[in-house]
Amino acid sequence: MTTADPVRAERTPPPRRGGFARRGSVFLTTHPRARLALLLSAPLLWLVVVYIVALLLLLVTAFWTVDSFTGEIRIDWTFDNIVTVVTGALYQTVTLRTVGVAAAVTVIDVALALPIAFYMAKVAGPRAQRALVIAVLMPLWASYLVKAYAWRSVLSQDGILEWLLSPIGLHTPGYGLTATIITLSYLWLPYVILPIYAGLERVPDSLIEASADLGGGTWRTMRSVVLPLAFPAIVAGTIFSFSLSLGDYITVNIVGGTSQMLGNLVYTNVGAANNLPLAAAIALIPIAIIFGYLALVRRTGALDNL
Amino acid sequence: MSTMTRGWRTATASTAAVASIVLLAACGTSGGGGTGGTSAQTELGELEGSVSILAWPGYVEDGSNDPSVDWVSGFEEETGCTVTSKSYGTSDEAVSLMKTGDYDVIAASGDATLRLIAAGDVAPVNTDLIPSYAGVFDFLKDKEWNSVDGQSYGVPHGYGANLLLYNTDVVSPAPTSWDVVFDGASAYSGKVTSYDSPIYIADAAVYLMAHEPDLGITNPYALDETQFAAAVDLLKAQREHVGEYWSDYLKEIQAFESGDSVVGTTWQVIQNVLAGEVSNTAVVLPDEGATGWSDTWMIASEAKSPNCAYAWLDWIASPEVNAQATAYFGEAPSSQEACDFRDDCDAYHAGDADYASKIWYWTTPIADCVDGRTDVECVDYAEWTAAWSEIKG
Numbered sequence A: 001m002t003t004a005d006p007v008r009a010e011r012t013p014p015p016r017r018g019g020f021a022r023r024g025s026v027f028l029t030t031h032p033r034a035r036l037a038l039l040l041s042a043p044l045l046w047l048v049v050v051y052i053v054a055l056l057l058l059l060v061t062a063f064w065t066v067d068s069f070t071g072e073i074r075i076d077w078t079f080d081n082i083v084t085v086v087t088g089a090l091y092q093t094v095t096l097r098t099v100g101v102a103a104a105v106t107v108i109d110v111a112l113a114l115p116i117a118f119y120m121a122k123v124a125g126p127r128a129q130r131a132l133v134i135a136v137l138m139p140l141w142a143s144y145l146v147k148a149y150a151w152r153s154v155l156s157q158d159g160i161l162e163w164l165l166s167p168i169g170l171h172t173p174g175y176g177l178t179a180t181i182i183t184l185s186y187l188w189l190p191y192v193i194l195p196i197y198a199g200l201e202r203v204p205d206s207l208i209e210a211s212a213d214l215g216g217g218t219w220r221t222m223r224s225v226v227l228p229l230a231f232p233a234i235v236a237g238t239i240f241s242f243s244l245s246l247g248d249y250i251t252v253n254i255v256g257g258t259s260q261m262l263g264n265l266v267y268t269n270v271g272a273a274n275n276l277p278l279a280a281a282i283a284l285i286p287i288a289i290i291f292g293y294l295a296l297v298r299r300t301g302a303l304d305n306l
Numbered sequence B: 001m002s003t004m005t006r007g008w009r010t011a012t013a014s015t016a017a018v019a020s021i022v023l024l025a026a027c028g029t030s031g032g033g034g035t036g037g038t039s040a041q042t043e044l045g046e047l048e049g050s051v052s053i054l055a056w057p058g059y060v061e062d063g064s065n066d067p068s069v070d071w072v073s074g075f076e077e078e079t080g081c082t083v084t085s086k087s088y089g090t091s092d093e094a095v096s097l098m099k100t101g102d103y104d105v106i107a108a109s110g111d112a113t114l115r116l117i118a119a120g121d122v123a124p125v126n127t128d129l130i131p132s133y134a135g136v137f138d139f140l141k142d143k144e145w146n147s148v149d150g151q152s153y154g155v156p157h158g159y160g161a162n163l164l165l166y167n168t169d170v171v172s173p174a175p176t177s178w179d180v181v182f183d184g185a186s187a188y189s190g191k192v193t194s195y196d197s198p199i200y201i202a203d204a205a206v207y208l209m210a211h212e213p214d215l216g217i218t219n220p221y222a223l224d225e226t227q228f229a230a231a232v233d234l235l236k237a238q239r240e241h242v243g244e245y246w247s248d249y250l251k252e253i254q255a256f257e258s259g260d261s262v263v264g265t266t267w268q269v270i271q272n273v274l275a276g277e278v279s280n281t282a283v284v285l286p287d288e289g290a291t292g293w294s295d296t297w298m299i300a301s302e303a304k305s306p307n308c309a310y311a312w313l314d315w316i317a318s319p320e321v322n323a324q325a326t327a328y329f330g331e332a333p334s335s336q337e338a339c340d341f342r343d344d345c346d347a348y349h350a351g352d353a354d355y356a357s358k359i360w361y362w363t364t365p366i367a368d369c370v371d372g373r374t375d376v377e378c379v380d381y382a383e384w385t386a387a388w389s390e391i392k393g
Helices: A006-011 A019-030 A032-061 A080-087 A089-123 A126-141 A144-154 A160-168 A177-201 A205-213 A218-246 A250-255 A262-270 A276-299 B002-027 B073-079 B091-098 B110-118 B131-135 B198-211 B225-239 B249-258 B268-277 B306-317 B319-329 B353-357 B381-392
Strands: B050-055 B082-087 B105-108 B155-161 B163-167 B192-195 B242-246 B263-266 B281-284 B290-300 B359-361
Touching (some): A019 A032, A144 A160, A144 A250, A144 B249, A205 A218, A262 A276, A262 B381, B050 B091, B073 B082, B091 B105, B110 B290, B155 B306, B155 B319, B198 B225, B263 B268, B306 B319
Parallel strands (some): B290 B359
Antiparallel strands (some): B155 B290, B163 B281
């Protein structure tokens, strides 16, 4: 650059010409913290504005009230919403139901994902492995709603499940909690398989071989070598399925029959009831549960290896 | 180094906290509700050249969804008022959108109108300035959901009833009472369906009006504590037999096609769609009467284009346009003349005052009983909503 124009270069000596950019770059090279600040300020601002401020607003809204007739939010500080949510029988029932559904979905998904992920990571050849990864990712290309409505027709009284089961004397569970658990397990399965697959891929084959050489059978190798190494990955998978189930309200609306979950209560309070403060108070329940779950997981040390 | 980082973190956190407090303070300036709004306009001025409309989906069609469905272009050509419109999904969404002040005109159902009037968001309407108003059915004028103390707040648009839909193969003899979804629901346990909204509590109240006269219910939207508790108990008992609650009309259509639901509350438009697909469903307006909706075009109290707004109210109430718009949505039109432009008025019982008198139109339940009682306080909509969540459990 500086040699491209000798005439100008003569008039303005090179160090001055590159002045600002050069000095800036010299400054940044010698001041790593400024460099970091420049790099991170935009994403951090985003994180603070979108995430933390939104959460704080949610927290604060829970302490306000709403004028029941005109629907205006009034800033009268009160604990009423929190008290209602903590002591109300309805909220306790729905919270228990939601946690039950999320736990069931998580258990089912881990049980399904472990063998699939193990096969993908350790048994299948490279071609089969690629094909399986694509197969696992494929459902994610379809819309969430399409998949939920597909399950609605599968689980219907004259759906394919009833047609399959009736010859052996069984029946479709119909719309309800069972249907919700089945559908959510299907929806979140890829999110559980992928982290477990990634975790199992990092388990060196040599350790499995060593275990076999030392006389460890299949189960012994699984229990003492593979599972402990893959545990952080399994935990990561459960965080996905558990938190996604905890916040879901669309699937339960489509296949859940009369059941409602915490998300539905938030939704009706925002939409039908126009009671944002109560909705905010209800939304704090899943946040508290997830924080509790993360604290629990942290104690096992699983997060250290993520 | 580590103390430095911690100091930096604390600084970031406190910056975030300060920023959010500033934001909160900025948000917390919305004022309380006003009173009945300003007085009605006495004469029309010059057209402003644009009008902004908030309405249910399918009410303001300019041909962009379906080229053959267009009653906005004609209005724009005739008046020179360019239309911008936004559709909403629930009455409550409409109420909060109107608070932004961005809209000149709104099409509101009876469970929103009183709230809009009370909050001062809509203005009284001088119906003398709207020539099409004269043709509107008398039984739709001056009702508690579109007028206050005899002052009109808008022009009726269309109406319909929440009917009883049943599967003719399963439910026989043909029902004539809501009994099949309440006290007799056990016969169809697991296959009963109900509308998923707090306003459905009024359906139970309509049933109780006929079957529990001791409760003394005279209007299903004016329930005191005892009457309300009876309606809630009835719905809690019904829940044991409900297969699912619906609010998306496509969901109900599919459930009746597959046989997952065999009896429940519905809209005429749902039966119209079902009739094209299967032959084993029918609707009836039960003897007890039913709830229903009657929509009203209203004008914002701080409308930027009040004259274009009046022009729109006249246009949408004119027979041909009203026929097109109500037919597209699946409801009865607001005038007899509109039926000349529709061939399905009979299916909707348009103009049948006897049929219309059996319908209890959606009205916002408020503490001041809408049936005129002053000795008791009625249960308001906020409590209806809380009770509805509890009924669903």
